[in-house]
Amino acid sequence: MKLEVTEQDKRLLSVLLALLVAAACIFLGIKPLHKANMEMEAKLESVKSEVEEKQRKIAGLAQIKSVNEELHQKLQTARESFYPKMESQEIDRILTGMAMECGLSIKRMEIRMPAETFRLPAYYPEGEAGLAEDTEEQASILQVQVLLEVTGSREGKTGLIDTITEKTKGMRILTMRRIKMKSRSEAEENWKEQEILELLLEVSMCREE
Numbered sequence: 001m002k003l004e005v006t007e008q009d010k011r012l013l014s015v016l017l018a019l020l021v022a023a024a025c026i027f028l029g030i031k032p033l034h035k036a037n038m039e040m041e042a043k044l045e046s047v048k049s050e051v052e053e054k055q056r057k058i059a060g061l062a063q064i065k066s067v068n069e070e071l072h073q074k075l076q077t078a079r080e081s082f083y084p085k086m087e088s089q090e091i092d093r094i095l096t097g098m099a100m101e102c103g104l105s106i107k108r109m110e111i112r113m114p115a116e117t118f119r120l121p122a123y124y125p126e127g128e129a130g131l132a133e134d135t136e137e138q139a140s141i142l143q144v145q146v147l148l149e150v151t152g153s154r155e156g157k158t159g160l161i162d163t164i165t166e167k168t169k170g171m172r173i174l175t176m177r178r179i180k181m182k183s184r185s186e187a188e189e190n191w192k193e194q195e196i197l198e199l200l201l202e203v204s205m206c207r208e209e
Contacts, residue, residue, distance in 0.1 A: 082141070088144075091111055099150050102159040102160040104151065104197075105151050108149040112147075142204070144202070145174070146199075148201060161176070161199075171202070171203050175200040176198070176200075177198050179195070179196040181193070
């Protein structure tokens with residue numbers, strides 16, 4: 001039996017063959033390529049998100065540096081109202097010099113160095129503190145209390161009070177009282193009344209860390 005293929009059959013076979021080739025191209029080429037493109041787009045979105053996050057952090061760090069520079073200037077200005085960090089011997093020397101300039105004698109001086117300090121941390125915008133470790137600057141305020149008793153003329157005592165309250169940075173009078181006492185030396189027979197000026201002072205110092 002002889003199979004005859006007509007022209008119509010040939011055209012139909014050609015169409016089917018073209019469809020098979022197209023299906024093979026889609027399955028073997030276009031579909032994997034589409035999948036690869038989708039994966040690439042996902043990776044690009046991920047990279048874009050990372051870049052945006054880094055840019056946000058960089059912008060935040062620049063803001064932190066700007067704010068801290070401004071605070072640094074303000075802190076430097078604020079430090080002018082305080083003494084630098086001093087030991088008790090230096091405080092003793094300053095107060096002794098002030099008393100001597102007013103013609104007074106120191107009867108008693110008790111310096112109480114602080115056990116704790118007040119910290120002034122640098123500013124960080126909310127959520128950005130971890131970015132600014134290299135820009136951090138802190139300052140500590142130390143407040144020393146001094147109990148000072150002096151003797152001498154009333155004018156000298158008034159002069160010492162004026163010097164502390166009006167001309168001295170970082171020092172203020174917390175309490176003040178005048179104590180009347182009687183004393184005499186070995187060469188004197190009669191008791192002599194003596195007035196002691198007792199001052200409780202606060203000396204503020206600023207230490208950068």
